[in-house]
Amino acid sequence: MNKTGLSERGARCEAPPIEWLMRLVLQRPELISLAAGFTDNETLPALEVIEIVRERLKNARQARSALQYGLTAGLPELREAAIERLAQADTAATGTNIKTGSAAETRYSPDQAIITNGSQQFLYLVTEALCDAGDIVLVEDPTYFVFLGIVQSHGLRCRGIRMTPEGLDLEQLETVLESLKKSGDLPRLKFLYTISYFQNPTGISTPFGTKTAALKLLRRYERAAGHPIYLVEDAAYRELRFAGKDAASALAVPELNKRVIYTGTFSKPFSTGVRAGYGLLPEPLLTVVNRLKGNHDFGTASLIQQILAGAIASGRYEKHLAVLHRRYKTKAKIMGDALREHFPASVEWQEPRGGLYVWARLPKPLVSGPDSPLFKSALKQDVLYIPGRLCYAEDPTRPIPDTEMRISFGSASDMEIRRGIARLGKVLHDLIDKPAKKRRS
């Protein structure tokens, strides 16, 4: 018992990096932030939302639904629309006709879906439903850093699974599963968390075949675990694809898809202020997560759900998505061009095909952490990036890599992207050239 009277979870809660980054941004309005995962400010659907609200609230039945409490699991129209879109995408990606239906017949069922306050809340609910302090989750190396806040406050242990340029590293997944089996820790392993489309932070997508293989691997270790080991597939960036082909979700894997927990979002593709996500769960998790959601807030705000349902039903969602794709493609190209022009050739990065991020790997001995000369010099030049180390879980089997940076073309303007990258490039050149000069002199 501590003197503050806080719970174990309350006492454990550490300051999230976002707290400190937000403070920096607020204190320095002149700062060019290439850090935030905010979306583009030029294309926010203001007129669309005005129109949808008018349409929906002029209809008495819809107005009543929009302004009153609804079901904990969410507006049926929105759940149906989410599943329909998902089934269409997976149909296109697999080439087989995926049908939506009742929970018993298919994993593509509105009955299995829950609407949440962004996919973030869904990830929280799933973690809460599955994990006690000391349990283990597998995360990608690197991974979504806000998820690491959930993990930290729950007192969970992590193992990182490397991201290769072709997605999740299956070999390392097997090695880690094997080592957990040997150490007797497998009964504490609850799930593998993967951001499978244009991953945050690396921008890498994991192909369908790799997801299938990962599900098979996890299944092989279930006997030793004594309970299901789930694959939590976070598809937050799936709809932000502006180049290349879509891959099917893990829900399209026959049989094994009963171990898949899938989450998508309407926030990034439409508006982060009209914020809602959704998730699909197999039983008994579905029931538990619905009950937890009932305790959390008994349902996401009805107005938000009506607006999103209206956006999809009226075709405005799809139109807005096309606008976003053009916009992000342009911004990604601006960033790519600026990176080629200003960054030292020894910095490695990949041209993004979707999502909001570029992941840059620095040459040795450069480091990128919050205390590094690079981060401090960048700040002095009024540029903020996300130090790569913030995206790595604490994993006792490896040190935390400190040589990468996440730079986002999401919310920065074209001009800010050009200026930000030019300044970052100058700072990098200075740091790379200086010691070289010193060595020479």
Add this chain to the structure above:
Amino acid sequence: MNKTGLSERGARCEAPPIEWLMRLVLQRPELISLAAGFTDNETLPALEVIEIVRERLKNARQARSALQYGLTAGLPELREAAIERLAQADTAATGTNIKTGSAAETRYSPDQAIITNGSQQFLYLVTEALCDAGDIVLVEDPTYFVFLGIVQSHGLRCRGIRMTPEGLDLEQLETVLESLKKSGDLPRLKFLYTISYFQNPTGISTPFGTKTAALKLLRRYERAAGHPIYLVEDAAYRELRFAGKDAASALAVPELNKRVIYTGTFSKPFSTGVRAGYGLLPEPLLTVVNRLKGNHDFGTASLIQQILAGAIASGRYEKHLAVLHRRYKTKAKIMGDALREHFPASVEWQEPRGGLYVWARLPKPLVSGPDSPLFKSALKQDVLYIPGRLCYAEDPTRPIPDTEMRISFGSASDMEIRRGIARLGKVLHDLIDKPAKKRRS
């Protein structure tokens, strides 16, 4: 370790009564529900929301704020408006000029406030921040039944503190504190949860003097507890007062208010679909709850907050409140008249002065639980009420009372209130008269 792989909290989650009540309502559209805590359907502010959305989204700066992520703690404009309203109400109630300011100077500070998805989420976050399984909370006897779902899933122990017609029973509060001290359980006691205005379910308000005395009592036991014992004041129905005078909140108690956690809501006074609440916390809880909120969903949807800020700034919120007060006053009178006409005189109830509920006490030996002849006969007559027993915590020191019913005039129409009460009255007369007849025969 269970075979499902669920966490302790996940495995603990029981079916909430609302799940089963909702199913009943959905299955039987002809049902007159006097059960739900929904608000009036005739007065939903549809036109107001259309206008506010247009105004806010036509302004480029506000549109950007409404459609983009915001701060985890919530929109500063809305936090300021919430605290300003609160300070005004407490100023009027105490007759002393309460100033808002920085967290260091006063408890009335926007810096200490957080916007949540309804006050429900705030209650969840506070419980999560303070309580581990096995901890104890004091709740009113009876209390808000959805809060009992939070308590149950967290594995908490409860002690019920009787509600007298004049509010919380201070004598019993002292008796319970004393018994916890004697049993050595005081270090597990975290807070007293009170719904201090037009309580859900009894409609009773607890006066300022009683709140002051309760804070003093809690303070006396802190030394034995070894940590702060908070008063969680839930003022969800405070703005739904249509008769009588307002009382100041516990925040107006000098010195001791550093132990007060206060929560209010915009949902019931404006729209349950434009759903947001707020809470005020002292440190270190404020920091912890903000971090937990960051992990849950990093902030309530910006659009919802902009609409509510717009409603307050434009005066529409206040105007709507006046409409609601007239409407609920009328509906409460319709219910009161119907109760006087149709209910047996032996059923006790009080004329409501605010909120959404009437609490009726049945004469012996009538019971009201879900398995009772009363509940079943009422359902046969297509009327649903909340059985009183659902509003009582599990408390090992007393049996759960089973002789009360919560009937709401919130969402039912005038006609439904009249019909519903007439039918309920007939069922009650039948049950009271029948055994009497039998005895006579």
